[in-house]
Amino acid sequence: METAESLLEEIVDLKKKLTQKEAMLRKHLNQKYEETESGPEKLTNIEIDKYSRQIIMPEIGMKGQQTLKKSSVLIVGAGGLGCPSALYLTGAGIGRIGIVDYDKVKLNNLHRQLLHPETSAGQPKVFSAVESLNRLNSFVQIIPYDMKMDRSNALNTVRKYDVVIDATDNVATRYLLNDACVLTSRPLVSGSALKLEGQLSVYNYSNGPCYRCLFPVPPPPETVTNCGDGGVLGAVPGVIGVLQALETVKILLGHKGVLSKRLLLFDGSDCSFRNVCLRDRIPSCCVCGNQPSVTALVDYEHFCGAMANDKHTKIHLLDDTDRIQAEVYHGLCTQPHILIDVRSPLEFEICHLPKSLNVPLKDLVLEQVIQQLKESIAEKCSSDNDFPVFVVCRRGNDSQKGVLALRKALHGLRVSVRDIIGGLHSWAKDVDPSFPVY
Numbered sequence: 001m002e003t004a005e006s007l008l009e010e011i012v013d014l015k016k017k018l019t020q021k022e023a024m025l026r027k028h029l030n031q032k033y034e035e036t037e038s039g040p041e042k043l044t045n046i047e048i049d050k051y052s053r054q055i056i057m058p059e060i061g062m063k064g065q066q067t068l069k070k071s072s073v074l075i076v077g078a079g080g081l082g083c084p085s086a087l088y089l090t091g092a093g094i095g096r097i098g099i100v101d102y103d104k105v106k107l108n109n110l111h112r113q114l115l116h117p118e119t120s121a122g123q124p125k126v127f128s129a130v131e132s133l134n135r136l137n138s139f140v141q142i143i144p145y146d147m148k149m150d151r152s153n154a155l156n157t158v159r160k161y162d163v164v165i166d167a168t169d170n171v172a173t174r175y176l177l178n179d180a181c182v183l184t185s186r187p188l189v190s191g192s193a194l195k196l197e198g199q200l201s202v203y204n205y206s207n208g209p210c211y212r213c214l215f216p217v218p219p220p221p222e223t224v225t226n227c228g229d230g231g232v233l234g235a236v237p238g239v240i241g242v243l244q245a246l247e248t249v250k251i252l253l254g255h256k257g258v259l260s261k262r263l264l265l266f267d268g269s270d271c272s273f274r275n276v277c278l279r280d281r282i283p284s285c286c287v288c289g290n291q292p293s294v295t296a297l298v299d300y301e302h303f304c305g306a307m308a309n310d311k312h313t314k315i316h317l318l319d320d321t322d323r324i325q326a327e328v329y330h331g332l333c334t335q336p337h338i339l340i341d342v343r344s345p346l347e348f349e350i351c352h353l354p355k356s357l358n359v360p361l362k363d364l365v366l367e368q369v370i371q372q373l374k375e376s377i378a379e380k381c382s383s384d385n386d387f388p389v390f391v392v393c394r395r396g397n398d399s400q401k402g403v404l405a406l407r408k409a410l411h412g413l414r415v416s417v418r419d420i421i422g423g424l425h426s427w428a429k430d431v432d433p434s435f436p437v438y
């Protein structure tokens with residue numbers, strides 16, 4: 001009988017065979033390509049057929065298609081924006097596409113990062129992307145860079161490509177790519193998406209501004225929200241990523257109307273697109289200005305006060321004695337206590353611990369909320385000992401802020417307020433593996 005294990009083994013085997021056959025097919029197609037080729041950009045009959053629906057457009061023609069074939073694009077980030085950009089640029093027949101990412105495919109990427117199938121979970125994103133893109137168009141050379149782009153590798157990598165697409169999700173990498181593009185004179189097609197909104201602009205192109213002309217100073221790290229916390233509807237980065245591919249093609253073909261000196265704002269909630277005029281290049285800009293002070297790449301994590309990823313840093317606001325492990329809470333939870341979950345009601349609805357009380361962090365300053373809490377404590381408290389109040393959140397950062405807020409609000413009461421280290425993630429890991437993780 002077929003078991004899950006035997007099926008998995010069989011699938012691995014079949015995948016190996018499929019990869020071999022696909023490599024053979026590519027070789028076969030490329031041989032045909034070499035036989036008919038008389039110059040590096042000459043199109044084969046297969047390519048003419050393949051791209052015919054765009055070749056017959058006056059804006060592209062044979063010349064434009066040959067230009068695309070000669071061109072190269074670097075996509076930094078194989079996530080929500082990078083996947084759709086890569087799909088359309090590969091489809092369009094760009095000669096060489098480099099894809100940079102240091103991360104592995106996670107299950108919660110798949111709703112929007114459509115280059116990665118379920119079977120890629122756990123694999124490096126760049127290899128998963130190459131596999132999908134090769135399948136889509138074997139005439140395009142896809143080069144994976146399984147690395148974090150930083151000051152040590154950015155210039156050398158960027159130099160090998162004509163246009164750079166910023167499809168990343170953090171401020172430090174935005175500044176890094178901006179400076180690398182200014183220093184190597186490459187246009188930068190920059191996008192971002194969060195929740196239902198997206199933005200797009202082309203920097204360092206045709207005497208337009210660079211990112212630093214507009215944002216000379218990075219935003220305070222605590223004001224930056226990422227997809228992991230704010231959420232994102234998959235189709236929104238889809239829209240922006242596809243537009244990044246469009247702008248890239250227009251740049252390569254030398255079209256007028258490239259989105260330079262303008263910022264596109266997309267609001268998915270009412271499907272509106274707005275174009276905002278941006279300021280000109282600033283002559284005093286520290287990187288693209290007339291007398292730049294930034295003439296080499298710097299330490300961007302230091303400059304931005306934030307890591308070059310959107311991974312979650314652990315904050316340490318409390319002493320270890322003011323915190324307990326999830327397993328310890330599990331041992332205590334049958335005794336009288338109050339557990340306050342400081343996440344948003346939407347997150348509370350996804351999952352929560354039994355008997356926990358949902359009071360979002362921002363509400364811990366409301367008088368009415370605190371009054372109700374005091375009443376609950378008074379009801380439950382039956383001994384002279386300090387009454388235990390525990391605070392929990394998703395990962396154990398906001399819960400620490402919750403403890404500090406509660407200590408202030410409950411000042412004078414006989415309570416001991418502590419939080420659960422690592423939050424619900426630790427609960428799922430150490431106590432209840434069936435508890436949902438998001």
Ligand SMILES: Nc1ncnc2c1ncn2[C@@H]1O[C@H](COP(=O)(O)OP(=O)(O)OP(=O)(O)O)[C@@H](O)[C@H]1O
Binds near residue numbers: 080125147226227
């Ligand atoms: N400096 C960098 N070098 C290489 N890749 C980067 C760099 N900074 C960000 N990235 C990549 O850019 C991609 C951005 O994708 P996206 O915004 O969809 O977020 P994610 O990290 O995949 O998902 P989530 O934020 O939901 O966990 C990620 O795959 C990330 O690894």
Ligand SMILES: [Zn+2]
Binds near residue numbers: 211281282
């Ligand atoms: Zn500038």
